[in-house]
Amino acid sequence: QQQQQMLRAGAGRSFRLVQVRAESAEATASVAINPSIKKESDKVVDTVVVGELAKPLTAYCRCWRSGTFPLCDGSHVKHNKATGDNVGPLLLKK
Amino acid sequence: QQQQQMLRAGAGRSFRLVQVRAESAEATASVAINPSIKKESDKVVDTVVVGELAKPLTAYCRCWRSGTFPLCDGSHVKHNKATGDNVGPLLLKK
Ligand code: FES
Numbered sequence: 001q002q003q004q005q006m007l008r009a010g011a012g013r014s015f016r017l018v019q020v021r022a023e024s025a026e027a028t029a030s031v032a033i034n035p036s037i038k039k040e041s042d043k044v045v046d047t048v049v050v051g052e053l054a055k056p057l058t059a060y061c062r063c064w065r066s067g068t069f070p071l072c073d074g075s076h077v078k079h080n081k082a083t084g085d086n087v088g089p090l091l092l093k094k
Numbered sequence: 095q096q097q098q099q100m101l102r103a104g105a106g107r108s109f110r111l112v113q114v115r116a117e118s119a120e121a122t123a124s125v126a127i128n129p130s131i132k133k134e135s136d137k138v139v140d141t142v143v144v145g146e147l148a149k150p151l152t153a154y155c156r157c158w159r160s161g162t163f164p165l166c167d168g169s170h171v172k173h174n175k176a177t178g179d180n181v182g183p184l185l186l187k188k
């Protein structure tokens with residue numbers, strides 16, 4: 001399963017990179033998943049007071065690539081397409 | 095910043111792997127961040143009806159490594175330590 005995932009993630013990329021990834025069974029799990037959000041912080045934790053939600057449905061980012069983090073801005077779509085991943089937001093429903 | 099992050103992420107791993115990562119400015123962003131959760135699904139989206147929250151504070155996973163996904167079980171601590179990452183949950187407060 002994980003091997004298959006890594007090969008899918010490497011689709012369209014150079015063979016060399018795919019080969020190096022395939023050598024490590026832990027490649028997916030062994031890199032940082034947050035490239036840029038609050039990297040000065042030891043741990044990025046956000047709190048939503050649910051009583052203060054403005055809209056009936058609000059999407060919160062779980063891909064760490066949103067320009068409006070902690071909110072989702074749809075950037076997971078690009079990430080999923082580029083890597084073969086399948087991540088998406090957490091929806092908060094009033 | 096990103097280069098630094100990649101080198102930190104590679105600490106304790108083979109030099110060869112670090113070198114290959116450093117060659118790609120997009121290494122962090124170009125792998126799947128979800129190794130195992132619902133990989134049969136095209137996109138993992140979860141919905142929380144906030145009126146149904148049982149506890150005053152509930153943590154939701156954003157590291158994709160929780161054994162109780164979509165809830166946080168603390169697995170982000172191990173991931174952060176292993177990779178130098180700084181991810182953490184989204185807290186929902188009643
Ligand atoms: S932008 Fe990150 S989950 Fe949508």
Ligand code: FES
Pocket residue numbers: 154155156157158159160165166167168169170171181182183184
């Ligand atoms: S277990 Fe994933 S954020 Fe805590």
